[in-house]
């Protein structure tokens with residue numbers, strides 16, 4: 047199979063409806079800093095994948111007012127799935143020996159012009175324009191990408207690569223925007239008429255598109271900044287006006303954009319005012335039988351690791367009962383309930399809770415999407431009472447979390463509960479399962495190994511987090527509102543995460559090399575793809591961990607995912623919230639025989655050097671310890687550039703020695719206060735803020751107290767860019783340890 051077909055098969059298998067390839071020549075008119083070549087010199091192609099919103103989510107969302115998004119919240123989960131596709135497609139391309147840079151689906155951008163780039167709200171790459179260049183879409187008057195199949199109801203993601211992939215021809219059908227002006231009439235901020243600067247004109251692959259040059263601050267009032275649409279819209283909207291209104295009124299909620307909701311391409315536009323205010327999308331139900339449609343849901347049930355699937359008829363929900371499917375989907379015929387059993391040992395564990403939610407919503411989204419593509423109405427994430435639906439369909443169980451899908455498709459009634467018990471997995475089976483699920487590295491250790499580590503660590507100061515931390519209690523935009531928390535920094539162990547713990551499985555995932563190789567240094571001068579790769583690898587590791595935990599649960603064992611086993615590491619600021627920092631789980635990785643610790647304090651592996659993230663899964667299943675690595679990697683032969691590159695001089699010469707089972711490992715001392723200053727508090731420009739145009743650059747104070755931090759953050763002008771601050775740790779970026787790549791075999 048050609049690489050292009052492999053990419054397409056992977057993306058479609060993960061839920062993409064459209065996949066196209068744009069040669070970089072079609073980006074000739076893009077500003078260099080926002081072009082594939084500016085992001086990654088030598089780029090030759092851009093892969094673009096799209097997922098269609100279930101129509102009903104667009105048509106029925108945003109009611110009774112735009113800022114009650116309701117089922118349109120599916121867009122956030124579509125973005126998550128697109129992120130998964132971006133990362134995994136990049137890794138697939140890399141496995142063929144090419145470079146590939148995955149771009150985030152959304153929510154990482156510079157709000158203000160940057161150096162010679164005179165663009166506001168500038169992402170690393172505009173996916174809408176990439177979609178046009180990949181032959182998937184045209185640009186409408188609303189400046190959205192309109193596809194012939196779905197109109198504006200598709201979200202996109204792009205991957206930049208130096209592989210020369212066969213281009214997809216440009217779209218050459220009838221115009222997809224007929225200037226109906228519904229987008230203009232329905233915009234609550236009147237963005238297409240007020241504060242415009244004539245027409246913008248873009249030329250992509252020989253096709254020219256014109257649309258109003260809008261004031262993006264105006265457009266973003268509710269859509270991005272969550273300001274209430276009940277506040278009278280100001281004549282002129284600027285960052286200052288946004289911040290003033292945020293300070294005065296706070297945030298309301300994100301809005302479903304009417305420029306998307308009320309737009310549909312002429313060939314597919316249908317008016318049905320009894321059903322919804324928006325135009326509907328014309329589609330024809332497939333010829334599949336109800337049993338065949340149910341077969342599709344069964345496959346999602348199996349792939350989605352669900353425990354419960356039940357289908358009933360909407361007409362069987364009594365009028366005088368508490369649940370009325372047709373209030374949520376007017377043409378509902380069938381009601382689908384899906385459920386996941388709360389994993390054993392979860393005990394309110396936040397990462398496990400989040401993972402159950404992610405799996406459940408993904409499954410409901412996939413089912414709604416599948417039925418929609420088959421030509422039916424289908425919706426999830428409505429306000430229907432999921433547990434009452436499950437009870438009505440006869441599958442309620444207090445240990446199961448539920449989600450509901452409503453559809454106009456007729457489906458056979460069914461009930462399926464998967465309670466099969468299986469034997470406990472062996473160590474070899476765990477490795478196979480985790481690798482098949484996407485882990486690049488798998489290692490394990492038992493409690494004796496951890497006890498030896500605890501003993502070796504006596505008297506050493508292994509913490510790389512300060513005891514006093516300053517957190518931001520403000521809004522995601524505007525001033526940093528400091529609050530000081532005091533926490534005892536003490537080593538935690540497996541038993542602290544799971545009573546009766548017997549062993550720990552450590553999972554590693556490699557970051558696409560291009561994400562690090564391009565950070566800060568290519569003409570784009572961005573850290574966006576790197577922070578995206580860090581966030582996404584954390585997500586995907588949680589997915590792998592969840593698959594392992596389910597397997598453990600089915601054999602009667604418990605497991606919990608742990609971001610940092612010893613709780614001695616800190617966090618790093620990212621546009622997606624705080625992430626575990628690169629030192630997280632370094633001791634777990636060392637004890638599992640996967641890593642040593644570099645002078646930058648981060649785990650280094652023979653396979654990938656510094657370029658991976660780790661997750662630990664603590665379990666009560668006894669497992670054998672893997673051999674430790676024979677001693678320090680990379681650093682003894684390196685010039686120590688991590689030390690000299692650190693903007694806050696947080697890495698010191700010298701350090702400590704951990705002697706475990708007769709092997710010595712060096713652990714550097716890290717000045718946790720100085721390190722957090724740059725990576726957790728974003729107070730050092732060189733670490734990242736300067737690449738989004740921030741002038742923040744405060745020296746580390748002599749007075750190393752939380753009060754000094756509070757004073758520094760309070761005196762910094764953050765503006766709205768605070769939400770999208772990107773940090774690229776210098777000691778990681780400059781580290782030459784890249785490993786040998788590939789999947790080195792692990793001891794069995």
Ligand code: SF4
Pocket residue numbers: 186187188189222223224225226227228229230308309310311312
């Ligand atoms: S609503 Fe009409 S004018 Fe606006 S982008 Fe869509 S098709 Fe074009």
Ligand code: SF4
Pocket residue numbers: 644645646647656680681682684685686687688689780781782783
């Ligand atoms: S730059 Fe990397 S390899 Fe070199 S001393 Fe630092 S951690 Fe070790």
Ligand code: SF4
Pocket residue numbers: 646691692693694695696697720721722724725733775776777778
């Ligand atoms: S480069 Fe950044 S992450 Fe590394 S030690 Fe210095 S401040 Fe910390």
